[in-house]
Amino acid sequence: MTTTLLKQTLNPVADKMIHWRRDFHKFAESGWVEFRTSTLVAEELDRLGYRLALGRDVINAESRMGVPSEEVLLKNEQRALEQGAIEKWMPYFSGGFTGLVATLETGRPGPTVGIRVDMDALDLQESHECSHRPAEQGFQSVNHNMTHACGHDGHTSIGLGVAHLLMANKTQLSGRIKLIFQPAEEGTRGAKSMADAGVVDDVDYFMAIHLGVGVPNGEVVCGNDTFLATTKFNVDFHGYPAHAGGNPELGKNALLAAAQATLGLHSISRHSEGASRINVGVIDAGTGRNVIAQHAHLKVESRGETNQINQYMFDRSKDIIAGAAAMYDVSYYIDIVGAAYRSIPSPSWVQFIADKAKQLGCFEKVVDRQMDGAAGSEDATYMMERVKEKGGEATYIIFGTELSAGHHNDKFDFQEDVMTNAALLLSVVTASVKDYTKEHQKD
Incomplete structure (x- = not known):
């Protein structure tokens, strides 16, 4: 009965999700400066109750x-x-x-369900080409070097869609529902601060989502x-300037x-127990061709198939950086600017969600668990x-959709109808969680 009621309230919500998605896309805001986005989300959720x-x-x-500088934060607040x-x-x-975090208290006993969606855009300039649908249809980002090129505008809209569906069917629900709207997922920066604040400490069953990520259209x-x-970190080296021709020995x-350090980092031995990665993505140093460089800056990331492998890569990185600094008699500072765990989804919870997805009949294919193709990272794992x-x-759910270009590409776009099925599945699972609790207790 609950699924039928949810489907009956879906159509008007589907139209709203497209409107929200295009609005968030047009006014894209990157990590920690999602001021406009957050206020609009808060207003909508408050209005719903x-x-x-x-x-x-x-x-x-x-x-x-x-976190950006205070100057950048203030500038973005004013723009918002x-x-x-x-x-x-x-x-x-x-x-x-x-x-x-928006909480729905149903007034009836039951478990607490948490659903996390992220809100931030990328630091990327969106394509202006007319073949790019957002540009053609007038919802291309107006904010310089900020673009929703990873689908987070869709994630936020799905979160609001779920909020509408659940509130409209509140009398059919039990327990507590927490909708978590997270900033700064890009660079894996935001989730740890929310986890450390205790927002999921009372959550019995948790779901995070993403659109696309290599999953074909119609699949889940x-x-x-x-x-x-992963660990994302910056390294600053501090030396002493001198004339490169006149007195180089003083520098x-x-x-x-x-x-x-860059060469050494890329020479770290890979781990025998699983995939490992290291990459120096940025090196910035020097002021002139005849000056011994006083400062240098690196942007680096390590990754590992397990938390232990990533820690191995990061620990070796610290040793190499310290050695390079000692070799040239300079000081250094390492600043961790992002991190994420490897987290394995809970098998029985995954199976329950997969069963619900199959019963809905709106997905062409339902994959219980995807284990191949390790590459990216995601801080919802915290x-x-x-x-x-x-x-x-x-668990972490991926909704397949047709993409115009890959994630983090300036021509990224997705088929908006995927948001409807995503919101429906999340709502149905949430509404049915009391049944799962009963089944689980029998096990």
Whole structure:
């Protein structure tokens, strides 16, 4: 009966999700500056009757990683207001505390379900070519070097769609539902601060989602197990400048230390127990051709198929960086700006979701668990691990869709009808979780 009722309320919500998605896409905001996005989400959820926890109440300040400067935050706050951010909500999010949690108390006993969606865009300039649908249809990003090229505009819209469906059917629900809107997923920066703030400590069953990620259109993967653990870090080397021709012996060359570290990092032995990665993506050093470089900056990431393998890669990285600094007699500083775990989905919870997906009949193929193709990383794994540590169950769901270009591409776009099926499945699973609890207890 609950599934039928949810389907009956789906059509008007489907239209709303497209409207929200295109609005978020047009006013894309990257990590920790999702001011306009957060205020609009808060306004919609408040209007629906959800209990809201905002900003510092759901984000641990000490756990934030890769936060922009105060100047950048203030500039983006002002721009958000100019672009339609709702002023009454801005004080909650000021300073880059742009997360929120909406709770639905059904008034009937039952478990707590948590659903996490992310809201941030990428630091990327969107394509202006007329063949790019957002440009052709007028919802291309107006914000310089900020683009929803990973589908998070769709994720946020799905979260709002689920909020509508669940509230419309509140009398059929039991327990508690927490909708978690997370900032700064790109660079794996935001989830740890929300997990450390305790937002999932009371969650019994957890779901995080993504669109695309190599899954064909019409398919759904109910338990993605391909993410790698990762550590994102910056390295700053500090030396001493000198004239390269006149008195080079007085200089301490930060550029050479950075170059030596780069070569050493890419020479780290791979691990025999699983996939491992290391990459120096940026090296920035020097002021002139005849100056011994005083400063150098690296942007680096390590990854591992397990948390232990990633830790091995990061520990070796620290040793190599220290050695390069010692070789050229310069100082250095390592700043961790992002991180994510490897988290394995809970098997029985995955199976329950897969069974519901098959019963809905709206997916061409239902994959219980995807284990091949490890490559990327995702910081929702922090929340997954926290839920499991507290005795709950967690999974990561991927909804396949046709893409115009790959993720993080300036021509990225997706088929918007995928949001309808995603919102429906998440709502049906949430509405049916009491049945799962009963089945699980029998086991």
